[in-house]
Amino acid sequence: MKITLRQLQYLIALGEARHFGRAAESVHVSQPALSVQIRDLEAAIGTRLVERKAREAVLTPAGREVVARARRVMEEVQAIAEVGRQERGLTGQLTLGVIPTVAPYLLPAALPLIRARNSALDLRVREAQTAELIAELQGGTLDAAVIALPSKVRGLSEHPLFTDRFLLAGSAPRVAALEGATPRPEEMDPDSLLLLEEGHCLADQALEVCGLDRSRTQVDLGASSLSTLCGLVAGGFGVTLVPELAACAEQRMQGLALTRFAAPEPCRTIGLVTRETSGQGAWVEELADLLKRAGTETIAAATV
Template identity: 60%
Template sequence: MDITLRQMRYFKALSETRHFGQAAEMCHVSQPALSTQIKEMEARLGAVLVDRRGREVALTPAGWEVLRTARAIEGELARMQESLRWRGGLRGKLRLGVIPTVAPYLLPVALPLLRGRDVRLDLRVREAQTDTLLNDLADGRLDAAVIALPSGATGLVEMPLFEDRFLLAGSAMQLAALKARGLKVAPDSIDPERLLLLDEGHCLADQALAVCGLKREAARVDLGASSLATLCGLVGEGFGLTFLPELAIESEAAGLSLMRFPAPEPFRTVGLVCRDLGAPAGWFEELSAMLSEAGEAVIARAMVRWPRAG
């Protein structure tokens, strides 16, 4: 008799929780029922998949092999379901992920556009760092995500939305001292001892380091800011300098002095990604167009006060 999809789902839950009781709770079944299905699965395969001798369940080598296959099968089923679900365009339930350095600034403008297009759209938004969003996309927990491109992941469709340029941000006294030198401040000329970044895991910090030609250990990260708002508050009080994206100027520039870098200005490309389902993705293009419109609108307002050079 063949392995069932239910057994694979139970086994995957067990591999994630490493506990029969927690896996049963995740699958909304009793622990004996889940245990019975796992044993039946092992019998059908003729192999022991889990080591039950410790306090936590451990996968055997055969178990790891079955888990890889189960994840691949689950992924293909999700691809099939998504392809059919989106055949009618951008409608129904949309699960959208957005990175933290974009979400607070883009969503207040983008959500009214999405609602205005179709008030029946059931939009679920998750704010998380890039790695988490990519994992959720791969596992089918998200339909699309707004991140900085390129993603570096395979099996995705990527659509650039807008360019988000970086400005140098600091206290009035700090930037006045830089301007007094009469020199144009290039990103790679910034003293790493004065540079403050977000906690590790935020792609904005990695992008700032890249344009400065620095490694993370060279920058000051001892204050451990986990949000752009917190980071800007620290910088405004004179604790250092940082990079502020145009997208955040309207919300975060109060109390800060800003300076544009000389051309070519450093920037990040904000884009939309989804899994490559191997079929026309009209809904993805619709969503990209609205998010692009929203992002360009936010940046246009920022440029009124801080025009781009040239």
């Protein structure tokens, strides 16, 4: 009996989900179909790979070793599939990950540009926090991801797209009270600084530019989106940092005011990351060029 790539894919999914039903759902097959493939794989290898318990499935030591090797196999398969794309450019299917503090502001400008380049491209977008996107990129689920650089992850290639400066956001009366004074990030009152919930890189960046840690911020409402955070500060609940990329969309919110920091303005670098095995093919260059154009045009439209 031969070992198939499908069987390896299903075992990897089972190892991650630790549950036959959830694993089957993640690879879009029925639970019985997945179970049959796992049993066939065990028969082919000649040893048990999964401990089947009442409410979970746990990999045996042999199962963990097979999964580790299977991941390397799948990475090579993905690299083989990408060989043709490197020369063809943006064609076929492309799965792109984008962090939440970029996706709603960059994609409305980027998607029309990408569609105009190739209307037949099967583009799939995944919005998630940086750690999730990097894990999925390494695992081959994503082809590329838009995150804040640097990624600090070995095995990834980084392609800087644009610089995204931070703005101070607060209620109109609070910002007006500055009376023309240009604020500095390090002078912000930690008691009034609102942050996104932990896991968002924007929260960590805001703390870094203000020279703070999360334990020093007493007003931390754990907002899960930048729009929610802007709504809170517009209502008088403290202040926050908003990337310039989001300014054009968020400044329409009633009661919200934005102002710039003193030079040098704090900023982040938004970039496209790919696996090193993806190379520097035409599709990477094309995608990076389109995303860069969309980002710079969106930022230029801000009126702060």
